[in-house]
Each structure stands twice: as C-alpha cells, then as structure tokens.
Amino acid sequence: MELLLVILIGVLYAAGIYLMFRRSMVRLLLGLILLGNGANLLIFLMGDIAKGKPPIIKAGASVFTDVYADPVPQSLILTAIVISFGLQSFAIILLKRIYLLTGSDDLDTLNTHDKDI
Template sequence: MEILLAIMTGVLYAAGIYLILRRSLVKLIIGIVILGNGVNLLIFLMGGLVKERPPLIPEDGKMLEGVFADPVPQALILTAIVISFGLQSFAIVLIKRAYKVLKTDDIDTLNKTDDIT
C-alpha cells in the first residue's frame, strides 16, 4: 500500500510541476493545488501507515504500547489543508481581478502591460 501511495505522490508532484510551468494563470493555480495535495500525501506517508491502532492510552495503562499511528503528521496535514485553502481563495480572487482588468490570463502578456493604466 505504501508503494502505491508513494507512486501517487510522484504522479501528483509531476502533474503539479507540469501545470505550474504552463503560461496560463488558471493552470498555475491548479498546479499549485495538485502540488499541495502531493505534499500532504508525502507528509502522511512519513508518519507511517498503521491500521486499527489509534494513539490512545488505555484507561488501565500509563503509556502507549506497540505500534500506533503518529498523530503529528495528521495534525500537520490538517493545518496545511486550511492554509492551502486560504491561498487558493486569495489566488482565485486575484486572478479574477487581473482577468477583469487586463482581459487575459496569459503570463507572458501580463509581463508586457506596463503601458496599460
């Protein structure tokens, strides 16, 4: 299972970087979203996959015993999801405004808009 998720992480990284290198701002944002999902999956894999072993201390015990799921990567992923949602929202509004003013989403055209006021 970990091999399949590692391959999926590589596919998400490749697709995200490919879309980031395109000339359209919309594809740039989609690439950033896909790359962010790849990073989240990588962080999840670094915590290890453990089935049916939540990190809960039993009532009669004083510490965890055996192999258990690490909650820190899961908390980091939740934080990263919230931050990426804010970034995506801001970027979508920014692209919408740029398209409304300049009537294009081509990055090369946006670099040549010095004479437009």
C-alpha cells in the same frame, strides 16, 4: 498500498510541475494545488500507515503497549489543508480581478506597464 501512494505522489508532483511551466495563470494555480496535495500525501505516507488505537495511555501505565496511530502527521495535514484552502481562494479572486482588468490570463501579457492593476 504504500507503493500505490508513492506512485500517486510522483504523478501529482510531475503534473503540478508540468502545469506550473505553462503560461496560463489558471494552470499555474492548478499546478500549485496539485503540488500541495502531493506534499500532503507525502507527509501522510512518512507518518507511517498503521491501523491502531488512539494514542491514549491507560491509567497506571507509563508507555504505550499497543500499536497506536500517530496524530502528528494527521494534524500537520489538516493544518496544511486549511492554509492551502485560504491561499487558493485568495488566488482565485486575484486571478479573476487580473483577468477582468487585462482580458487575458497569459503571463507574458501581464509584463506590460500600460495598465495599473
């Protein structure tokens, strides 16, 4: 299972970087989304995949005695998902506005100073 996740993370990173090198703004945004998902999977994988109980210490005990699932990577991933959703929604609206004003999503045509955005 972990080897499959490592391969998937590599594919997401490679596809994200490849899309970010394209000239289209939409592909740039899709590349950022893929990189974000790859980073989330990497955090999940580094948090160790273990089936276990919730991290609750029983009454009268001072340490964990059973195998428990670490909640920190899960909370980091949840926070990253929420932040990336906000960033993606802002970027989609910004891309739509730029496309309506310029008529193109090519990054090379945006370098002109003829139009005020």
